[in-house]
Amino acid sequence: MINKLIEKIKKTHAPIVVGLDPxxxxxxxxxxxxxxxxxxxxxxxxxxxxxxxxxxxxDATYDLIPAVKPQVAMYEQFxxxxxxxxxxxxxxxxxxxxVVIGDVKRGDIGSTSEAYAVGHLGKVQVGNNSFSGFDEDFxxxxxxxxxxxxxxxxxxxxxxxxxxxxxVKTSNPSSGEFQDRMIDGRPLYEWVxxxxxxxxxxxxxxxxxxxxxxxxxxxxxxxKVLRKVMPKTFILVxxxxxxxxxxxxxxxxxxxxxxxxxxxxxRGIIAAYKQEAYSGFGAENFADASRQxxxxxxxxxxxxxxxxx
Amino acid sequence: MINKLIEKIKKTHAPIVVGLDPxxxxxxxxxxxxxxxxxxxxxxxxxxxxxxxxxxxxDATYDLIPAVKPQVAMYEQFxxxxxxxxxxxxxxxxxxxxVVIGDVKRGDIGSTSEAYAVGHLGKVQVGNNSFSGFDEDFxxxxxxxxxxxxxxxxxxxxxxxxxxxxxVKTSNPSSGEFQDRMIDGRPLYEWVxxxxxxxxxxxxxxxxxxxxxxxxxxxxxxxKVLRKVMPKTFILVxxxxxxxxxxxxxxxxxxxxxxxxxxxxxRGIIAAYKQEAYSGFGAENFADASRQxxxxxxxxxxxxxxxxx
Numbered sequence: 331m332i333n334k335l336i337e338k339i340k341k342t343h344a345p346i347v348v349g350l351d352p353x354x355x356x357x358x359x360x361x362x363x364x365x366x367x368x369x370x371x372x373x374x375x376x377x378x379x380x381x382x383x384x385x386x387x388x389d390a391t392y393d394l395i396p397a398v399k400p401q402v403a404m405y406e407q408f409x410x411x412x413x414x415x416x417x418x419x420x421x422x423x424x425x426x427x428x429v430v431i432g433d434v435k436r437g438d439i440g441s442t443s444e445a446y447a448v449g450h451l452g453k454v455q456v457g458n459n460s461f462s463g464f465d466e467d468f469x470x471x472x473x474x475x476x477x478x479x480x481x482x483x484x485x486x487x488x489x490x491x492x493x494x495x496x497x498v499k500t501s502n503p504s505s506g507e508f509q510d511r512m513i514d515g516r517p518l519y520e521w522v523x524x525x526x527x528x529x530x531x532x533x534x535x536x537x538x539x540x541x542x543x544x545x546x547x548x549x550x551x552x553x554k555v556l557r558k559v560m561p562k563t564f565i566l567v568x569x570x571x572x573x574x575x576x577x578x579x580x581x582x583x584x585x586x587x588x589x590x591x592x593x594x595x596x597r598g599i600i601a602a603y604k605q606e607a608y609s610g611f612g613a614e615n616f617a618d619a620s621r622q623x624x625x626x627x628x629x630x631x632x633x634x635x636x637x638x639x
Numbered sequence: 640m641i642n643k644l645i646e647k648i649k650k651t652h653a654p655i656v657v658g659l660d661p662x663x664x665x666x667x668x669x670x671x672x673x674x675x676x677x678x679x680x681x682x683x684x685x686x687x688x689x690x691x692x693x694x695x696x697x698d699a700t701y702d703l704i705p706a707v708k709p710q711v712a713m714y715e716q717f718x719x720x721x722x723x724x725x726x727x728x729x730x731x732x733x734x735x736x737x738v739v740i741g742d743v744k745r746g747d748i749g750s751t752s753e754a755y756a757v758g759h760l761g762k763v764q765v766g767n768n769s770f771s772g773f774d775e776d777f778x779x780x781x782x783x784x785x786x787x788x789x790x791x792x793x794x795x796x797x798x799x800x801x802x803x804x805x806x807v808k809t810s811n812p813s814s815g816e817f818q819d820r821m822i823d824g825r826p827l828y829e830w831v832x833x834x835x836x837x838x839x840x841x842x843x844x845x846x847x848x849x850x851x852x853x854x855x856x857x858x859x860x861x862x863k864v865l866r867k868v869m870p871k872t873f874i875l876v877x878x879x880x881x882x883x884x885x886x887x888x889x890x891x892x893x894x895x896x897x898x899x900x901x902x903x904x905x906r907g908i909i910a911a912y913k914q915e916a917y918s919g920f921g922a923e924n925f926a927d928a929s930r931q932x933x934x935x936x937x938x939x940x941x942x943x944x945x946x947x948x
Contacts, residue, residue: 332817344886347924351751353750353754354765362766366766371766371767371768372765372766372768372770373763373765373770373772375766376763376765385640401747401751401754403745403747403751403752403754403755403758404751404754405759406754406755406759406772406773407754407757407758407772408758408763408765408770408772409726409758409763409770409771409772409773410719410722410723410726410772412758412772413719413722414719417718417719424728433661435745435746435747435781436712436744437744437781438710438712438744439810439811440811441662442660442710442712442713443712445662445710445712445713445715446712446715446716448716449712449715449716449718449721450715454682454685454716454717454718454885456663456680456681456682456684456685456717457675457680457684457894459672459680459681461682461717461718462718463680463682463715463716463717463718463719463721464715464718472744472781472783473783473813473817474781474782474783474809474817474818475806475809475814475818476811476813476814476815476817476818477813477816478811478812478813478818479811479813497783497784500746500748500783500784501748502749502784502785502787502788503787504785504787504788505784505785506787507785507786507834508782508783508785508827508830508831509783509784509785511822511827511830512644512822512823513820513821513822513827514821518817518820518822518827519860521817521820522817525816568723568748577669579837591737600831
C-alpha cells in the first residue's frame with residue numbers, strides 16, 4: 331500500500347491528504363436541513379449530513395489527491411450512526427481509488443491491538459468466512475505501550491498489504507509535555523522515532539517502509555531531526571493550515587527525492603468556504619471551495635519545495 | 640460516578656471489575672451455532688454470539704460485582720455489527736445498575752479528544768436535540784499527547800458526572816520500553832502518574848478523584864510507588880489472572896482505607912469454563928463457571944488484603 335500511496339503522490343504531484351473530519355458546524359445549513367427533513371434532528375440525521383458533506387468534497391477533489399484521512403472520532407461522536415457514516419466514507423473513497431488513512435490512534439496490549447488491527451486493516455474469521463470490519467488502508471497507532479502494542483498491527487499490515495503511521499511527535503501545543511522529555515540526552519520522541527525506523531526496516535515497500543510516522547507540521551525543527559533519524563520512514567504530517575503549519579515549514583519533512591512526507595489538512599480544506607479567502611464561493615459551492623483550497627495547498631507546498639532546492 | 644463506583648465496591652465487598660472482552664473462541668459452540676443458524680456465519684452472527692455470551696455472564700454475576708469493563712477492540716474487530724453489540728452490552732449493564740468502564744484507550748489532539756469524550760461519555764448536539772453515542776460511565780485514555788489530549792475528556796466528565804482512567808503503567812510485557820525510561824532520575828510513568836494526580840486534585844468525588852489511573856497488576860513494585868505518587872487517585876488494575884497477576888501482588892495498589900483500586904479480570908472470568916479448575920461446569924454452564932471465578936477472585940483479593948493488615 332505504501333507503493334500505491336507513493337505512486338499516487340507522483341501521479342497527482344500532490345504530497346497531501348485531505349482530512350475528512352466533519353464537525354456538524356462545518357456542514358452547510360442547506361445540507362443539514364435536508365438531512366434533518368428526512369431523518370429528523372437525530373443521530374441518523376447528523377450522520378446523513380456529514381456523509382453527504384464528505385461525498386461532495388470527495389467528488390470535487392478525488393482527481394487531485396492521493397489520499398484521504400477520516401478522523402474516526404468525528405464519526406464516533408455520533409455513536410453507531412456516525413460509525414456507519416465512517417464506513418460509508420471509507421468505502422466511497424475506495425470506489426474513487428483513494429488511499430484511506432484511518433486516523434484511529436488505536437494502541438493497546440498485544441491481544442487487544444490484534445483485534446483493532448483486524449477490525450481496521452485486516453479480516454476477522456467468523457466460522458468458515460472472513461470479513462473486513464472497516465477496511466482502511468493505513469491506520470494511525472499510539473506507541474505508549476511499546477512493541478507488543480505495535481507488532482500485532484505490523485503483522486496484519488504484512489499479511490494484508492496495508493500500512494501504519496505511528497505517533498512520534500504530535501502537532502498539538504502540549505505534545506512536548508511527555509514527548510519532549512529528555513532521556514539519556516535525547517527527547518522521548520527521538521527514541522520513539524528510532525524504534526519506528528527499526529520496525530520499518532524489516533517491512534519495506536519499494537523505496538519506503540509501510541511502517542510510517544506521525545510528526546506535526548507545527549514542529550518543523552523536530553521534523554528536520556526526525557527526517558534524519560527515520561530516513562526510510564514515510565511521515566504523515568498533520569497541523570498544516572488551521573493548526574498553524576505553512577509550506578515553508580514543511581520542506582525538511584521531505585527527502586531529497588521529493589518524497590517521504592504527506593501533509594494533511596482537514597478544516598483548511600473541508601471548511602474552506604468558511605474562510606475569507608474562499609468566501610466568494612458561498613456555502614452552496616462549498617465543495618468547489620474545497621477543490622480550490624486543495625489546489626492552493628499543493629501550490630504552496632510545491633513552491634516551498636522548489637524554493638528549497 | 641466515582642462515588643457510585645466506591646459505594647458499589649463497599650456494598651459488594653468486591654473491588655473488582657469483569658472485563659467483557661469476548662473473543663469468538665471464548666463463546667461456547669452451542670451459542671455460536673445458534674447465532675449462526677439465525678444470522679449465518681456473518682459479522683451479524685458473530686455479534687449475536689458475543690452479545691448472548693455477554694448477557695449470560697452479566698446475568699450470572701451482576702449481583703456480585705460493582706462494574707464491568709468492555710474492551711471496545713473486541714467489538715470493533717467485527718465492524719459495525721460488533722459496535723452494535725458493544726452498545727447493547729453497555730446499555731444492558733446499565734439496566735443491571737453496573738458501572739461501565741469503556742476500555743477505549745482513546746486520546747488525540749484537543750478538538751478530536753473532545754469528539755471522543757462526547758461520543759463515549761457525553762452528549763452530542765444535533766440541532767435542538769442532544770444524544771449519547773455510547774454512554775459509558777468511565778473511559779480509559781492514553782496520555783501520550785499531553786494535557787490538551789486529556790482536558791477535553793475531563794471537561795465532559797465534570798459536566799456529565801463521569802470519570803476517566805488514564806494509562807500510567809500498562810500491564811503488557813513491553814510497557815517498559817518507553818514508560819520506564821528515566822527522566823531526571825524518575826521513570827516516565829511516574830511523571831505521568833504525577834500529572835494524573837494533579838489533574839485529579841481539581842476533580843474530586845467525596846474521597847477519591849474521578850480522574851483515575853491504569854497501572855498493571857503485573858508490576859506490583861511500580862504499583863507500590865504509584866500508590867504514593869497518586870494518593871487520591873483510584874487505580875484500575877488490569878493483568879490479574881490470565882496475564883499473571885495474583886491477589887498477593889495487589890495489596891500495595893490499595894490504600895489503608897481498603898479502597899483506591901479496582902482489579903480487572905477478563906479471560907479469567909468470562910472464559911473460566913475453559914480452565915481446568917472450572918471444567919466441571921461444562922460449556923453449557925459457562926456462566927456459572929464465571930460466577931464461581933468471580934467468587935474465587937474476590938476471596939483471593941480479600942484474603943491478600945486481610946493477610947496484609
